[in-house]
Amino acid sequence: MNNMNVNPFDMRDKDINWCPGCGNYKILDAVKGALFELDLDRRNVVIVSGIGQAAKMPQYVNANMFNGLHGRALPVAMGVKLSNRNLTVIAESGDGCMYGEGGNHFLHALRRNYDITVLVHDNMVYGLTKGQASPTSHMGMKTTLQFDGVMLEPFNPLAVALALDAPFIARASAADVEQTKEIIKEAVSFRGCSVVDVFQPCVIFNKMNTYKWFRDNTYYLPDEYNPADRKLAFEKAVETEKLPLGVIYRHEGRELYEDLLGIDKTPAYEHEVSNTVFEKMLDDYC
Amino acid sequence: MHHFEEEISIVFGGAAGQGVQTIADALVKVLKRKGYFVFASTEFMSRIRGGSNSTEVRITEKKRRAYVRRIDLLIALNADAIDHLGDRISESTIVFAEKDHLAGKGIGEYIETPLSDFAKEAGNPIFSNTVAVGVVLGVLGISLDVFNEYLSAQFASKGEEVVAKNIKAASFGYDFGVEKAEKNRIEVSITPADTPHDQLLIDGNAAVGIGTVAAGCSFISSYPMSPATGLLTFLARKKDDFDIVVDQAEDEIAAINAALGASYAGARAIVSTSGGGFALMEEGISLAGVTEVPVVVHIGQRPGPATGLPTRTEQGDLNLSLYAGHGDFSRVILAPGSFPQAIELMQRAFDLADRYQTTVFVLTDQFFLDSVASVSKNGITRIPIERHIVKTDREYKRYSFTKNGLSPRGVPGYGDGIVKVDSHEHDETGHLTENFGIRQRMLDKRLHRLEELALESPLPERFGSVDAGTLVVSWGSNRGVLEEALDKLGRKDFAGLHFCQLYPLHPDVGRILENRDVIVLENNATGQFADLLGREFGVRVTRRILKATGEPFSVEEVIDALQEARHE
Numbered sequence: 001m002n003n004m005n006v007n008p009f010d011m012r013d014k015d016i017n018w019c020p021g022c023g024n025y026k027i028l029d030a031v032k033g034a035l036f037e038l039d040l041d042r043r044n045v046v047i048v049s050g051i052g053q054a055a056k057m058p059q060y061v062n063a064n065m066f067n068g069l070h071g072r073a074l075p076v077a078m079g080v081k082l083s084n085r086n087l088t089v090i091a092e093s094g095d096g097c098m099y100g101e102g103g104n105h106f107l108h109a110l111r112r113n114y115d116i117t118v119l120v121h122d123n124m125v126y127g128l129t130k131g132q133a134s135p136t137s138h139m140g141m142k143t144t145l146q147f148d149g150v151m152l153e154p155f156n157p158l159a160v161a162l163a164l165d166a167p168f169i170a171r172a173s174a175a176d177v178e179q180t181k182e183i184i185k186e187a188v189s190f191r192g193c194s195v196v197d198v199f200q201p202c203v204i205f206n207k208m209n210t211y212k213w214f215r216d217n218t219y220y221l222p223d224e225y226n227p228a229d230r231k232l233a234f235e236k237a238v239e240t241e242k243l244p245l246g247v248i249y250r251h252e253g254r255e256l257y258e259d260l261l262g263i264d265k266t267p268a269y270e271h272e273v274s275n276t277v278f279e280k281m282l283d284d285y286c
Numbered sequence: 287m288h289h290f291e292e293e294i295s296i297v298f299g300g301a302a303g304q305g306v307q308t309i310a311d312a313l314v315k316v317l318k319r320k321g322y323f324v325f326a327s328t329e330f331m332s333r334i335r336g337g338s339n340s341t342e343v344r345i346t347e348k349k350r351r352a353y354v355r356r357i358d359l360l361i362a363l364n365a366d367a368i369d370h371l372g373d374r375i376s377e378s379t380i381v382f383a384e385k386d387h388l389a390g391k392g393i394g395e396y397i398e399t400p401l402s403d404f405a406k407e408a409g410n411p412i413f414s415n416t417v418a419v420g421v422v423l424g425v426l427g428i429s430l431d432v433f434n435e436y437l438s439a440q441f442a443s444k445g446e447e448v449v450a451k452n453i454k455a456a457s458f459g460y461d462f463g464v465e466k467a468e469k470n471r472i473e474v475s476i477t478p479a480d481t482p483h484d485q486l487l488i489d490g491n492a493a494v495g496i497g498t499v500a501a502g503c504s505f506i507s508s509y510p511m512s513p514a515t516g517l518l519t520f521l522a523r524k525k526d527d528f529d530i531v532v533d534q535a536e537d538e539i540a541a542i543n544a545a546l547g548a549s550y551a552g553a554r555a556i557v558s559t560s561g562g563g564f565a566l567m568e569e570g571i572s573l574a575g576v577t578e579v580p581v582v583v584h585i586g587q588r589p590g591p592a593t594g595l596p597t598r599t600e601q602g603d604l605n606l607s608l609y610a611g612h613g614d615f616s617r618v619i620l621a622p623g624s625f626p627q628a629i630e631l632m633q634r635a636f637d638l639a640d641r642y643q644t645t646v647f648v649l650t651d652q653f654f655l656d657s658v659a660s661v662s663k664n665g666i667t668r669i670p671i672e673r674h675i676v677k678t679d680r681e682y683k684r685y686s687f688t689k690n691g692l693s694p695r696g697v698p699g700y701g702d703g704i705v706k707v708d709s710h711e712h713d714e715t716g717h718l719t720e721n722f723g724i725r726q727r728m729l730d731k732r733l734h735r736l737e738e739l740a741l742e743s744p745l746p747e748r749f750g751s752v753d754a755g756t757l758v759v760s761w762g763s764n765r766g767v768l769e770e771a772l773d774k775l776g777r778k779d780f781a782g783l784h785f786c787q788l789y790p791l792h793p794d795v796g797r798i799l800e801n802r803d804v805i806v807l808e809n810n811a812t813g814q815f816a817d818l819l820g821r822e823f824g825v826r827v828t829r830r831i832l833k834a835t836g837e838p839f840s841v842e843e844v845i846d847a848l849q850e851a852r853h854e
Contacts, residue, residue, distance in 0.1 A: 043701070
């Protein structure tokens, strides 16, 4: 059991690149808290991210990190997971990275269903490129590029994930660290590709979806809600009046890509080539 | 009177789906078992059915691995094949085809060959491919015993009756071939090579695949693209025998990133693609550069730009791989010239990638991948698999500064340390930094290894006269055609050089080429390697022999070009 006083996932003396008041700090606390409370060994945890302010998350967590390219966290995470099943793999990035640049990978990661957690910091705006619309920006929001307001309907990650029958789909709100931590714990423990869309206020560029806005426009799904009901989950996913938080869909039993591929527990760095099998292969060409 | 001595070129032509490939496969297997040296190459159109495709099977006394333009025997399965191959048919070509495919044909000798009648007589029109192989064996005077064994094995699952009918079809063809050879005075005298029975008959895809398996590769993610799909398919067939993860990616961007993820976790990982697919991977190559995550990239080249000629051949992606990715970082580019060399170089590619924590490209092409030749099993080199992975301790830093720029490579989950890799410029721990001093040191660290890689680069292989004043340079798949052309040209003032590593080049290459006439032979439009020799050593190339039509060089063409060069 971890020492209750020291979180081994904490990193000291790191200059954090986020703005004061940024929702990312709260998600960082939730992630570290979740990993700690799950009693995971940081040596076996890998956080893969793309590019953007959210993607800097693993820079501030004392665990393995692959901070890759914009949009490409998911294929990297897959490569890691398929090469060593013993690792806990989290792919973490922002809405632009996961739903925009990496949209195709998002679709195909969910189709494959390998056992990772996809954490998306959804602040509905581009921060690091200074304020343009993101795929999840709400219509009408004026930005540093969409001067007349966003014209397009936002991308709905939950509905898309449901259409692909992703086995675990949840939504959290950074404003509530405690609940977000609980949802992340459930997602990381889940066997399969779990998606958590985390609402995150951007205090600099998103003047529409503020801490207050998220508090006023979200609600937690009640205890009696049945997350195994896919039709009901669709209803929840497309609600716009007030946005539901919590585990929207969860179903056990979808086969893992690792299992379909027949991957065993041996990590790839121990891979060996049997000489007997190799010689036999050559003889087949004689 | 037709007399074929020492070698013969037999071409099968027909529409896609007619069985050109099946016939050629059967024939080369029989010939190989009979102890002959065979080399087969294939050209085909980018369509699933129809069109006009052909396979050339060469039987030679000396081991050859090149394409000749000359056709000695043409077995045309339809009238289009004769049109399609028309400019390769000469007065000495003997064409075998059905009567109604022969109407109004020009030069060459035409022999009406009732393939389908024989097939029907044997029991089913679909046996006409078997008849065709029989005809060729009859003309060559090679007894049917081995072919009958082949048919028995091939059709065993379809029952004795089918086997018996095929054997009958083969004998009809064979008798016809023997009769026509006598009547038309076709004499073939090629002595089978005294080869031991350890010969493997493989194509280029299998050569690259065998090398990849031997290297201990355990991960491939790729998106299908001609002509590079063969390696993906090969590894998919072997995945259970060798525990290889085979993932068909949603796109090439995913493929390269998945390979880097796998490699970060300790796998030997590869992607296989062609120029167009590789163009999508370029950012990933830059990522491999900055993160120092090893990866092997197989590029099966075909003519561009863009979709170009999807099923044809070219050596046009040297510059693409040489300059791929933004920023400055190290890389290695290899290009095998023969199948045994491909098996060895694939292992070398993974070894270099791991030892130098860099990207290693292996360039092949459609001609190379779709050719078939025999390889001596004893001649297969195995390179021991050394992973160069360390068990990390608590203080582990992925990018620790060292004298030669190479930091010990740890992987997540192995040891007490954590492994952080970053696409940003980073410090020794892998954390992003904007410190200019560290930036400079990291940049130097990543480039430093090029010096050692150059010193470790093999010198070009030389063939032909030792004191020749003219050196003809080839790389990759052009080795066979140059070797044969120089051999047939038989001039003391010419020697050939073959480069299997294109970058970085050994510093002695400059000295080898200085004060010589340098001719560079390349299957591309501009002479990309000639330019690289100029860039690296100031070599002035006197002549470039180039071809970028989508076809490989023929032996005749190279002989002509070299003769022309000599007269200048």
